[in-house]
Amino acid sequence: MKTRSMKTSFAALFAVSAVLAAGLAAAQExxxxxxxxxxxxxxxxxxxxxxxxxxxxxxxxxxxxxMPQHEGMLFIFEQPSQQCFWMKNTLLPLSTAFVADDGTIVNIEDMAPQTLNSHCSAKPVRYVLEMNKGWFAKKGIKPGAKLSGAPFR
Structure with a gap:
């Protein structure tokens, strides 16, 4: 009887491990x-x-x-507040623009891959735009410049 219950326990443990591994793999996509x-x-x-x-x-x-050079990711928050970003599990070096409601870039931070350093907005913002590292500098875009597009209308 003890052997059967141990086999059942091992089978259950294996099933749980397989489910967790599948979930972890999906989460890393x-x-x-x-x-x-x-x-x-x-x-x-x-x-x-x-x-x-x-x-x-x-x-x-x-x-x-x-990530192609002309692509990025725009993070939109419900309301302006100080936004802080880090690079856990992020493999690409990024430049991050913290953006006010009207599209004005408040500050830009360069971030190294796979680090836990916080990079924060200089004042409350609702938008954050991540691009490949150096994109803003290469284009001559600095704090005070304005982004345009549907979110900022």
Whole structure:
């Protein structure tokens, strides 16, 4: 009797482990099918995925191996507040623009991959735009510049 119960216990443990492993593997997939919005920074066009739900914002650009230069991710929060970002499980170096309701860039932070350092907005914002590291600098876009597009109208 003891042997049967141990076999049952091992089978149950194996089943639970398999479910957890499958969930972990699914959780480590990059978000590639979020809604998109067209933004502009002067003459520069941006194709941004929109992360507006809490789980979408929490995953962000984690696990992405690459991202085209004209693409990024726009994080939209319910209300302006100080936003802080880190790079846990994020494989790409990123530049992050913290953006006011009217599209004005408040500050830009460069972030190293797979680090836990906090990078925060200099004042309360509702929007955060992540692009490949150096994108803003290469385009001459600095704090005070304005982004345009549907979210900022």
């Amino acid at each position: 990059p978000q590639l099918n979020l809604p998109r919005v067209r933004l502009a920074a002067g003459m520069h066009q941006i194709d941004a995925q929109v992360a507006s739900a809490p789980d979408q914002r929490m995953t962000g650009l984690m696990y992405r191996q690459e």
